[in-house]
Amino acid sequence: MAAHGHGSLLSKLQRMMKATLLLCLLVSMLHPPIHSLTDELKATDPQEPHPHEGDPLESCQRIVPSNTDFAFQFYRQVTTQEPDKNVFFSPVSISTAFALLALGSRGTSKAQVLQGLAFNLTNTQEEEIHDGFHHLLLLLNRPDSQVQLNMGNTLFMDKHLKPLKTFLKDIKKLYKGKVVSSNFQNSTEAKKEINDHINNKTHGNINQILQDLSPNALLVIVNYIYFKAYWENPFNIKGTHKDYFHVNAKTSVEVKMMTRDGFYKTYSDRKLSCEVVQIPYKGDIVALFILPNEGKIKQLEDALTKDIVSTWEKSLQRRRMEVYLPKLSISGIYDLKKMFMNLGVTDVFSDPADLSGITGKPDVKVSKATHKALLKIHENGTEAAAVTSTDFLPHSVPPVIKFNRPFLLWIVDQYTQSILFMGKVVNPTEK
Structure with a gap:
């Protein structure tokens, strides 16, 4: 009886023009100083020992320039x-x-x-990319005690879909991928399972990435990134005050403005008419x-x-500034x-x-691809902790830089030179 049911279900699946692959991406990012970072780090997955295969940094450097180009292309798409x-x-x-999707694609x-x-496929081999x-x-x-950064991929696959063994092996080895067998015939149950998984991986910050699941979806790919870090020099909570942010010539909104007088790496780009300020987190991220x-x-x-990014990197100089953010x-x-089309x-x-x-069969396509990201920025720390990290400052009035009109921000991992997050703040009060 069971075997017969299984067969008819498979034939039903095969009759579909194309089963749908739902590709779902999300990220969550925040740094609330609620509880100790070390407790959270103990609770995360134990690190697997790194295999000794060539120089990891050298291998990364082959893809980082393309990743950076892609970041700007995508940014332009969004802002247009x-x-x-x-x-x-x-x-x-x-x-x-x-890239994980490319691993399962052909032709x-x-x-x-x-x-x-x-990626330029004449200059870079596919193997080098993966x-x-x-x-x-x-x-x-x-496993850096200063920063919590976890990134990984999970594939939810209908239990009747049989993935190729080589694909499973490659996604585990190359993409820290995990495969979960789900019952996609019950789309409510499958949707809940996926949303719960994401909620868990992002520590409760993103809980409803999937609003609906197509009845003929057979595969969902989820990428998550969770980032939590503390400023190297926190803003003193006592200095935070109400101020105005000028969204445009006609609109201003009231914000809570943080302020800190200290030494920052900054650069004034005359040609592009902008000021660049680098604010470091503890760890290797700025x-x-x-x-x-x-x-x-x-x-x-x-x-x-x-x-332009590398010009800025080279031109940054440490100077005393009073920063309002x-x-x-x-x-x-x-x-x-x-976006991708x-x-x-x-x-x-x-x-x-x-x-x-x-799956070994060419009867699957991507029906949906979603990306969700969240950013919270605040003083990071208690009043006591903030007071202990005051720079020793001479008695003079420093130049002021006030982020009280639309600005751009990037969060960069300095070790790999990767842009982890990219954004533009037009209205800080907009939910």
């Missing part, structure tokens, strides 16, 4: 579609999930995905805040390339199918899709 909206996403998360489908991720992501994941998930002059934000966005909580949710990645989302590297 929603020019006056807050932006926040994790380029490294999106790149990793789509044109594969080539389009990798080219969409800004090897680069493998080492990038190892280095980003480094936030770059970029304040364009009035009316110059579009000019800056159009000019952004990886060469709004406390904020912003999020972004993006339809990646639309604009970047020329069309096959995997349509009937010519060849994802036979996953």
